[in-house]
Amino acid sequence: DTGVSQNPRHKITKRGQNVTFRCDPISEHNRLYWYRQTLGQGPEFLTYFQNEAQLEKSRLLSDRFSAERPKGSFSTLEIQRTEQGDSAMYLCASSLTGGDDGYTFGSGTRLTVV
Amino acid sequence: GDSVTQMEGPVTLSEEAFLTINCTYTATGYPSLFWYVQYPGEGLQLLLKATKADDKGSNKGFEATYRKETTSFHLEKGSVQVSDSAVYFCALLKAAGNKLTFGGGTRVLVKP
Numbered sequence: 257d258t259g260v261s262q263n264p265r266h267k268i269t270k271r272g273q274n275v276t277f278r279c280d281p282i283s284e285h286n287r288l289y290w291y292r293q294t295l296g297q298g299p300e301f302l303t304y305f306q307n308e309a310q311l312e313k314s315r316l317l318s319d320r321f322s323a324e325r326p327k328g329s330f331s332t333l334e335i336q337r338t339e340q341g342d343s344a345m346y347l348c349a350s351s352l353t354g355g356d357d358g359y360t361f362g363s364g365t366r367l368t369v370v
Numbered sequence: 371g372d373s374v375t376q377m378e379g380p381v382t383l384s385e386e387a388f389l390t391i392n393c394t395y396t397a398t399g400y401p402s403l404f405w406y407v408q409y410p411g412e413g414l415q416l417l418l419k420a421t422k423a424d425d426k427g428s429n430k431g432f433e434a435t436y437r438k439e440t441t442s443f444h445l446e447k448g449s450v451q452v453s454d455s456a457v458y459f460c461a462l463l464k465a466a467g468n469k470l471t472f473g474g475g476t477r478v479l480v481k482p
Contacts (some may be wrong), residue, residue: 260413289469298374298459298472299414312468347413349470355463356402358416359470 260362268368276334277365281350288331291347338369374460381478391445393460400458403443405462408457412450429449436437
């Protein structure tokens with residue numbers, strides 16, 4: 257297994273444009289999580305899926321954000337009408353149900369909105 | 371709500387010095403506790419964990435003991451190396467919870 261893969265690694269976009277990120281989790285993991293990390297801060301939870309069902313969304317996830325995991329495998333996170341405040345590292349992680357063994361994180365997608 | 375508080379960094383040490391990073395938490399019930407490490411340009415990696423009171427997690431010379439009475443999970447290493455320079459995150463996962471809650475991170479810089 258190659259771990260959790262995220263693409264792209266970096267994305268620079270103009271304010272107002274839409275962006276989409278992809279996450280490929282560890283294949284045996286049924287849970288997938290999205291976090292956002294700004295400079296000097298810890299990761300903040302955005303949303304998570306169990307298989308294809310999106311079970312929880314943070315208040316941080318405004319209506320400009322949408323996440324999908326259509327077949328319970330890879331996931332996409334889309335941000336519409338990007339704002340400068342969306343600039344951050346977006347982290348994806350996966351785990352088996354419960355997560356007591358810890359999550360496996362990808363390397364993240366760094367978004368810069370100019 | 372649940373929260374994790376870590377000592378602020380940066381922590382600057384000389385090689386072979388003793389490292390302690392304080393972590394305290396607020397949560398109902400009996401959470402599992404974790405330390406993650408983030409090396410420059412990389413994602414978070416699980417360093418160690420403890421799932422119940424008095425458990426000691428250990429890995430790569432790092433240790434942390436789950437202290438329920440003080441709601442703490444301090445990270446220690448007896449002799450740090452330059453390669454330990456990274457950002458360290460303490461996190462909790464509630465027994466019936468669905469997401470890790472992280473502290474703000476502590477940057478550690480080890481000088482030769």
